[in-house]
Amino acid sequence: MISMKRRNAAVVAAVSVMLAACGGGGNSDTDTGTSQPLLTTPATPTTPTIISPGITTQPANASVLTDGTATFTVAAAGTDVTYQWKKNGTAIAGATSKSYQTPAATFSDNGAQYTVVVSNSAGSVTSSVAQLTLKLSANQQAFENLILAPSAGSFYLHWNLNYAGGQTSGVNYAFSDYGVLPTSPLTTGPQTNSQSSPRNVTNTLALPVASSPTRVLKNGVVLVTGSSSKVSYVGSDVRVDSLAVDNATVAYSEIRSNYEVVPLTGAIASTPADFAHFHNSFFSNANILNATATYAAGSSYLKFAQTNKADRYNVFDCTTATTGAAVTPCRAGMTLTAAMTAGITSNSDGTVYRLTDGTVGTVDGVSVWVATTPRPVSATLSSTVQYRIYFELNGNVYTGALIKDGVLLGGSYYVSNPAGVTAADRLTFLPFDIRMNKAAHDSIVAAMKI
Template sequence: MRLSKSTIACASSALVLALLAGCGGGGKGHGPCSAAGGCGNNGGGNGGPNATTISAQPQNQSVLTGATATFTVTATGADLQYQWLRNGEVITGANAASYTTPPVTYLDNAAQYSVVVAGKHGTVASTAASLTLTLSADQQILEETLLATDDSSYRVRWNLNYSGPQNAGVNFAYSERSNVSASPLTAGPQVATPTLPFNMTASLPVIAARPTRILKDGVVLVVPGVQEARRYTYVGSGIRTESLASDGTTVAYSFILSDFSKVALSGAVASTPAEMAQWFNSFWSNAAVLTPGAQYLAGAAYTKYTSINEGDRYDAFDCTTATVTANITPCFSNITLQAAMTTGIPSNADARTYYLADGVLTTVGGVPVWVANAPRPVAATLTSTVTYRIYFELNGNVYTGALTRDGAVVGGTYYVANPTAPAVEDRLVFFPYQIRLNKAAHDSLKNALAL
């Protein structure tokens, strides 16, 4: 049963300091609206023994983004009917003693939920209950640096020799700083565009990262290697981060970030915890990189987290000449993918030749794509991220790339644990986590560099 518009209007007005009097309904016992006794209690009068009353009001709820919240009222009286309202507006179909919201978004933060209860002997409006979105522990750690105006999240990029001197034009160490201007919890998706690279050395020029190219929906997207914009959204207890293509709008690929921890740094830089020192590998393994006696600045800390690939991601690579645009170089022209795979395509990086029978030929976004059955060797990827060699046909050409499957853990860097081991996989330890520095930690590391 649903309440009439006039009944809802009458009772919901009682929410506003019970200002209405004589809301209609007529009959014996006709009286003013009130949150205690209802509107026009027929037979019992306001506060009478048969009046429609609320004995337990809806309670405030606090939930994570994407969760649901349930509001409940307890009422007594005969022939009870219910109508829930959000910010004073009727919620269609919400006609029970409890109301459960759809998965909530930032737009629902601070929303007010109330209910009108109508019975045989009157109508009564509840007090309003608030819905508040709350941060998870992971989201709180993220905001401690990404949102803070006096701090930042620093990503360090480097290529440094494990021993001996560094070579200008080959080796480098630089950083990028990212911030968002508001919390995704209450302001919705936030885009962070990193700064231009900060050179962390005095002697080595910056060599900026090359762009990433992604095959998606039948086209090749370019994600800039410098100032790659990322959009942050909260999903349950985690954080979705979407890498945007060069147009600043199209999502090229995305991750779910979780398992955050924040570790304080103090004392000598040389005594940095192993998980950070090994993750940055050559900074600590090469005795010529850090200045002896360097100390961490007050407040230094790093954040460690796990990054999970969301959705299948198809990277597109140059097969021959290196390019930086969407016009990647093909492996073959004027040939079908099936014909090329039947003949076999050699991959120098993977140290093998791939044939049609070594994988599955499928269609992705309208594009024929062949995906290898076996993962690429770690000697080729130098990461713990599991990827699969792909070849695809586009505009009469055959190109190459790699597939990272949905749910794959995105690995960080690696540590040389056994330099004398004959095989790469035996020499290196790969880390399945990511690390970012706050400003004090970044400045401490930069100040400690002897390069």
């Protein structure tokens, strides 16, 4: 017989074995209540699929004006692609987006070839070539049609002719000159244009001995302009830099725009008003042109506007006329302040200019006094707004006129009111300039009666 104590111990042991043999879903420890982890087989990691780069839309060719910008764009497929644009095969620093905008284009950029390399870890692909081409504006095309070789050139008339009556040789004159541009500034950069020698367009009047050149104060010296200029393109316009006699130093600059080509047909008497007014005395004085003469086939002229580029300080003789850099001073051995305090009389302006009538400043190290109010048109005989100046150079005081940056430059004038009391009453000043082709020039020469 088993004792009660031993029988209880056996039961406990049996229960313990039974509990140990039962798995169950609880996985709980009856003492602590904590969960026990299940043993599982880890999943095999998957590698992301990399899609190789491909170009779905190629960059397109672009055509821009000088100083314009072009934007090239590519569309690409692929995973995590990167971009690198190249110009003529050389990587462009920072050009790492799907689009690239060029800097302002110059003549040297014409024909430049752009590509883009699209890359990722699976490889790279290069786009087809997109080419940048410079194009002419309508203004520039009109300009080139007249002056660019093999054209016969751009012709200009110079004259001092009486509005009515006869002419006096040695006082009155009429001559022409012309310029031909060798190649286009569009693709070859700034081009030098040299005016021809003067041609007398009369049979009875002598050429002037010497025409007075334009002289300007620049970089602390007086520059004398020559017969050459440098032509370049700015946006849709034409820039003309007038050169000093050394044919290298820029004396002053103009921007030419608003070009208009006008045909000349029929009789001289039916000449368009702009052309006739610009060449006033030729058409107002019946003794100069044969009104029944006709224009040759293909005759035309070019009308355009001119704007001054940067402040321009023209220099004049104060007394005796000269043609070189040694202009005559208004005051010798005197400071600008002393001269202007005392006052200087300008006979052409009909004014006594004093220190308080303007302001004194420094231009390239030179003391310059500039009048507050513009010069009268009776003195300038131009629609160009000018301001009287006096400046001190090498111990003397000289005079001239300031044409401010951005001012519209006037061309010629004509007598619109012969009975007017003053020049301003009698004259109409024209805000444009004119050049003509050889056919028009030769037609005028053939019609001359003097």
